[in-house]
Amino acid sequence: MGKFILGxxxxxxIVACVGLGYFYFGYAPAATAAPPMPLExxxxxxxxxxxxxKEMPNGTSMAASExxxxxxxxxxxxxxxxxxGLPGEAKPSNIAAGMYPKPPQLWKHGVTDDPVGETYWKVANGIRMTGMPAFKANTSDEAVWQVSLLLANADKLPASVTAALQQPISAAPANPVSAPSTTHMPGTK
Ligand code: HEC
Structure with missing residues (x-):
């Protein structure tokens, strides 16, 4: 019995050493282009x-209004x-193409089949170790729901919304950098 336990x-x-060695001796993938680890x-x-x-909200009372x-x-x-990406874009940006895991191009493979609460959870909390940021710390809850509704309805958007997606960004940034001061320095004209 003692011999069995020792075995x-x-x-x-041995298993622990092999596992540690996999990481310590540089066999585990580290570059974004490397193939995934077994089971990763x-x-x-x-x-x-x-x-x-466990955590996603069960829908929202916010309407998918225009x-x-x-x-x-x-x-x-x-x-x-x-x-x-954006609707009609031919290929992912250089940023998207260089990431691992790759961000899904949401106007080709969207999330219209996912419950809106699931998309809300992902946008609010981000997805650890993937590059998908969490937005709840710096964005209002209302805005997170609005962008989640946009993605949930991506296959049936009003024409005005599809058009807006093609226009340059119109809203001022949430925290505009203050414009350079126009006040004159003393002693200058
Ligand atoms: C820096 C790149 C980056 C930015 C910016 C980003 N995401 Fe992501 N996102 C990712 C990556 C990478 C994934 C894939 C994560 C994975 O493989 O699990 C992802 C996944 C998602 C998913 C899940 C898709 C699916 O098929 O299940 C949704 C929804 C999503 N992002 C929405 C958003 C929204 C909305 C914003 C803006 C408010 C945003 N993302 C900004 C990189 C990004």
């Missing part, structure tokens, strides 16, 4: 979906388009 212990130590994708997906199931969708489109252009 099990030695087995554990599956483990990340399980963790994410289990967490979202006003809310237009506000969502402005936020989208400013904070999301660089990674997730």
């Amino acid at each position: 099990v212990l030695i087995g554990f130590v 994708k599956r483990a990340a997906k399980w963790a994410l979906s289990a967490r979202i199931k 006003t809310n969708l237009l506000a969502g489109a402005e936020m989208y252009k400013r904070d999301c388009a660089v990674c997730h």
Whole structure:
């Protein structure tokens, strides 16, 4: 019995050493272009979906009105388009193309099938170790819902909203950098 337990212990130590060695000796992928680690994708997906199931809100009382969708489109252009693309865009930006995991191009493979509460959770909280930022710390809850409604309705947007997505960003940035002072320095003209 003692020998058996010793065997099990030695087995554990060997497995732990191989695991540590995988990281310590540089076998684990580190560059964005490297192939995923064994089970990496599956483990990340399980963790994410289990967490979202626990925490996502069950829908919203906010209407997918034109006003809310237009506000969502402005936020989208400013904070999301660089990674997730715009309608009709031929290829991902250089930023998106260089990332791992790659940000889905949301106007080709959208999230219209996902409950809006799930998209809200992802935008509010971000997705750890993927480059998907969390927006709840610096964006109003209302704006997070508006952009989530935009994506949930991406396949049936009013023409005005699709048009707005094609226009340059119109809203002033949330925290405008103050314009250079025009006051004269003493002693100058
Ligand atoms: C710096 C790049 C970047 C920016 C900016 C960004 N995202 Fe993401 N986003 C990602 C990446 C990468 C993923 C994929 C994460 C994964 O593989 O799990 C992602 C995933 C998502 C998903 C899940 C997609 C799916 O198929 O399940 C949604 C929804 C999303 N982002 C919405 C947004 C919104 C809305 C914004 C702007 C408010 C935004 N993202 C800004 C990189 C970004």
